[in-house]
Amino acid sequence: MTKSAPKLTEPAPIDIAVICYPGSQATCIHGVTDLFTYADYFARQQSSASRTFVRITHWRPAAADGRLECVFDSRPGPLGRPTVVVVPASQLAPITRGHSPESNTWLVSRHAEGAIVAAVCGGVFVLADSGLLAGRRATTHWMFADELQRRHPELTIEADRLVIDDGDLVTAGGVLAWADMGLSLVERLLGTAVMRATARFMLIDPPGREQRYYSDFTPHLQHGDKAVLAAQHWLQAHAPAPFSIAALAGHAGLGARTFLRRFVKATGLTPSEYHQQLRIARGRELLERTQDPVDRVAAAAGYEDSGGFRRSFKRLVGLSPGEYRRRFQGGRRPQCTAD
Template sequence: MSTKARTVAEIGLLLYPDCQLSAIYGLTDLFRIANDIARAASPTDVHAIRVSHWRQEQGGLIACIFDTDPGAPHALTHVVAPPSLIVPEQMQKMTAFSDWMLGLHRGGTTLCSVCAGAFVLAETGLLQDRAATTHWAFAETLASRFPAVQVDAGRMLIDDGDIITAGGILAWTDLGLTLVERLLGPSVMLNTARFLLIDPPGRAQRPYEQFVPKLGHGDAVILATQHWMQATGAKEISVAALAERAGLEERTFLRRFKQATGLRPTEYAQQIRVAKAREALELTRTPVDQIAWHVGYGDASAFRRIFQRVTGLGPAEYRRRFGVASERSVALA
């Protein structure tokens, strides 16, 4: 005679407009696999995670449209706002969802978000004065729209107990495994990760970040400087030389450059050089010291320190994780 599983949590997944359905169904599958692993490990004392999907109906009512344990009274312990398939600037306000989530939180429900789902969660006001993460490309928008949120896009997941935020668009795997570990234990979590061939939680976003320069600021003089820096690889530059090239007094140049780009010229140059180094590490087998020299660093040890600070990984570790070049790949010219 089979033993009926005891529900340890009900996780509600939000189907808001333009949400990423692969995250909804992926999390549903991940929790089902974790439940199966838990059942196999302890067939006489089965614990299980219940999953339900929630959508806004006409009139603003939030209703359940899918349930792994239909008919049983709902007792949502966790609610997850998944990623969006559109950029945050195009997302509509989710007042009905945020009000619903706020009420659940008052009753003890843990609220979670993944990627742009942080914007839905932030509408509750519960992220005020809290650390939260989102996709690195959306971090500035989140900080601008909700200035009281302490946005930390370098982290893939921030677990603040009653609020959990995850960063990248596929960070729902990190969130899912974190919840499995919390609810079913570390052994079930690790076996679930092994079965799905995904890394356990603990990654950072910084190695995945891409330098995206701000070019739409409207300052033509600074834009011309940016174009020149990009074209030359930002090698052998000085603030004085850049200011002279821009035809500005040095202090004025520094102020306008920081206002337009969000970075000091030296920081901007480092981003350009590191981006070129990342490409070389990914696509070639060129020695690290040679890459350092090629992108403008005469001191290889200084390059390693800067690369580590920007990406969170040393050059050798970065190549090990992201390199796609074979041993026969052509080195840098």
């Protein structure tokens, strides 16, 4: 009698669990779900195996006992341990401390089982509240970065970054950064070919953008130091013009050494760094709204040397003036490009 070949067990799919905590953003929840659904399709297309590569589940705190219950399953069946737990963005503003203790407990448990935890925008506050981010690097929406640092001084905030993949913990910046984060995870779990096919289908750039392309310089003005605030107001009104520390300290009514110390404490920047941020902000505005040559933009922003403007712009914004203009001309958000 001929023995039949042993039946091969089908590999378990990658399990993407999305936490639908109170106030989480529906766009993010369903966007991540769609992105991984597309990734599953392209993974099957590129493989000879006819199987499911990705399973997506949604989890919500249960009203009765505080546990999280599964409320959606793209491949119904026995529930296993998730490969990745996604913490979506919040609506408009970051959640308050202790907003969803059930989610925090569930996150810690899944992470202890080996899950990657990936949080987007305001969802980074949920992850930080769980304690898992303590002592680690993180990003969030650039408008929320100061608040995240205030609540969690133990974190190293890198607000210029759109996605920080720190191995077991992944954080993403702006509201729609779930796409960049999702593609990064697809590349890690399913390979570059599947990631690129998914990105092309969704008409979005592959991972590699930076949040600083989008963030405006927002001076910190509510620090309570009236002398420094007077100097900030003067700089804002005369940004393109050169200045001296002595003159700026005079506007603040302080001695130069005292002024420097208090300015850095209040704003987090030296006066020169602050002045340069204001000038680059002026340059960004002109690149978006005019057709002036870069040399003329540099002069209007207070730079005698256009080469110095180009170097400073690239360092602070992450793009050259020409690249920035192509992406943002007319105030538009960046277009999908093949850069």
